[in-house]
Amino acid sequence: MGKIWLVLRHEIRTTLGSKSFLFLTFGLPALFSLVFLAVTALSRGASGIPGGAGGAGDPSRLQVEGYVDQSGLVKAIPTSVPRDILVPYPDEAAAREALRAGEVAAYYVIAADYVASGDLLYVNPKYNFATSRGQSWVMRQTLFANLLGNDAERIARAARPMDVKVTALSPAQDTRDEDNPATFFVPYISMMLLYVVILMAASLLLNSVATEKKNRVMEILLSSVSPRQMLTGKIVGLGLLGLLQTAIWMGTGYTFLLLGGQTLQLPAGFTLPPSILIWGFVFFLLGYAVYASLMAGLGALVPNLREASQAVILVIWPLIIPLMLSSILIEKPHDPLATVLSIFPLTAPIAMITRLAAGGVPWWQPLLAVGLLVITALIIIRAVANTFRAQTLLSGQPFTVGRYWAALLGRG
């Protein structure tokens, strides 16, 4: 026990003293904060740019546009469209000239066979396909009204053909409120957070083992500590550092959320149960135990750090799967695929926390996932302790997948 404590203290001290750890822990949040502040300041300044977001439905920001009606369909401009913002032109050349002279911001060309083809051309120099639709809704409304013969009663009747009342026959499963971005971002952020934390803490371990192996400190250490003591000390010590890092990151994020005057707009029915913090902690510990041990096993086998970073992908791919399928986990947390991912031990830490944050998970599922994870963690730690033998730790053989599995299975 005393030796484990020594290893633990040494790990914490050396890691805290390393520049790259300090940069990741303090420098990166500071850098992100700076970028965040700059972006907020700039986007506030930039929001005055005309034609930027082109707020649909805000009449004060509507621009004057021209139109060329080759179909002869437009007889009148409906009352819902502000006056004088649609200017008719006899042909496209005239409209183009007006656009060049700055009289109109854009112009439309309604095709001669519009009723049959529906073709509408919108010439707009400010059009940005990712953000602005321009204000083409003005022309759509005008065309709609004119197709309906500008009959106010008919337009009112067709514009809103039904008021839907929804009855769901599955009372147990609450559905996601798609209009509220928080119901997407809360699970998504929980997922990313757990992913980053597990991965970072686990890579600290990989670095530590691979470095000590490379500069032969390992040889001296092994003369006085058993491999198992060393592994335990390292896992616990670096896990604590990982927690510290997370705390600092989350603290920074939270401060900035408050400073920016932004709060997550959670809908009335959407509450984040406090139990999720406890679950988050439990899944972090177990996920860390599994992945840190796997990384340590990797570190024990690779001859140098360069090969280590290439071999990492071998270990972390199960963690990436839930990230790739994040949309399914969030949109359909009760899909069989989501359930399987959240119970399978290697993907469970991330997938389960996402589902828990999305809500409505039966109580037995997280318990089952935790149980399976505990068993997996125990098996993996045992297996990795096996690889932590002088024989593998001191060899300089190149890393291969075959050797990794053989070592984990105790045949190395």
Next chain:
Amino acid sequence: MHRSWLVAQYEYKRLASQKSFILVLLSVPLLISLIIGLGVVMERLENNDAPVGYVDKAGLLADPIAAPQRASAPDSPGVPGLVTLLPFQTEEEARQALESRRIQAYYVVAEDYLKTNRVDLVYIEPPGENVNRQFWDFMQINRLSELPPEIARRAVAGSNLTVRWPEDMPGGGREFSQRTFINNFLPMIAGLALIILLFISSGYLMQVVVEEKENRTIEILVTSVTPNQLIGGKVLGIIGVALTQVVAWIVFLALVVFIGGDYLGVGFLRNLWVDPRTLLTLVAFALPSYVMIAALMASVGALVSEAQEAQQTTGLFALPIWAPYWLLALIIEYPDSPVSIGLTLFPLTALSTLSFRLAMAPVPTWQIALSLTLLILCAVGAVWLAGRAFRFGMVRYGQGLRWRDLVALGTGQLARPLPGGQHG
């Protein structure tokens, strides 16, 4: 020049036979297909093709008019196909069909619909977004039954909108419609692919230099080539490798378009098209960017003494090069803001920023010209700097890389013997 050529040839052969080269060759097309595949899956998740039932208690839908296919818009990749609408006599029948999963949901048009506008929707799992839209259109067109059918259909379906930039502006005449939806993203995807390639190959160059330094090969090399020839040859070799990859990707893409579009009839592949001017602009920016980054990476490799240290120093370049991707939202939303223009002009961020801006909005010609000039000047400067770094760094061992050294290198201070350094 002949010796640079020899170095380039050697470097090319060595890199092209690496396992990681083949990995990169395959990984980018795979990555892109994965992204597109995920998009298709998302689209499928949102829409559901199973039939939908309805019960008409208002007597409005005795002889129903089918809802038309919605018209296309430039901001959507496609219009979902229509689902089958099945009429039911009573709610019980509809409910049985729902419970036996023959339909995904059913609507009940209320008896007093004409007064209250009320329609009930009953489901077990929420139906796809396409269903909500289609039933809305179905009710709409059936309430316009007094109009001539083609007029009603057009009113409900809406307009096939095509947006065009005016011809007399940079990038002018470009059209946006549903057919070109995927094309809008191609400059961004091309930019991303070029940057990944740039990173991997120049990172590789750095590793090569460090390795040659570590095992002292470099000391033998400089007995027969000058440092400038060495760096020139290495950069040339890397560019050759990069070009090979680009050609391979283009061939791969052409094959996909050819097979998928012409033989399998995948609609959007047949319309795949990028403005050659956009592509040329990107390539014009990619080449000097390559030279610059490769030269900078090589100089780092020459100055540090261990592979691990070199890897950490890569972060110096990675940070600014990826910065536009962090600021993606800002650049997309405000492509003409000072930040976007600044990032376009700054050589390290020019390529990626431009790949977004060319996709999003017209970029003034003077910005492209100025940025390209700056980039080329920087590339020349970087090669010159790398030559110096080679001359002074290749016999430098056991010292970490400090900022001071980089500054000193630029001002020629490193010409003097290094204090405290071991000289090989």
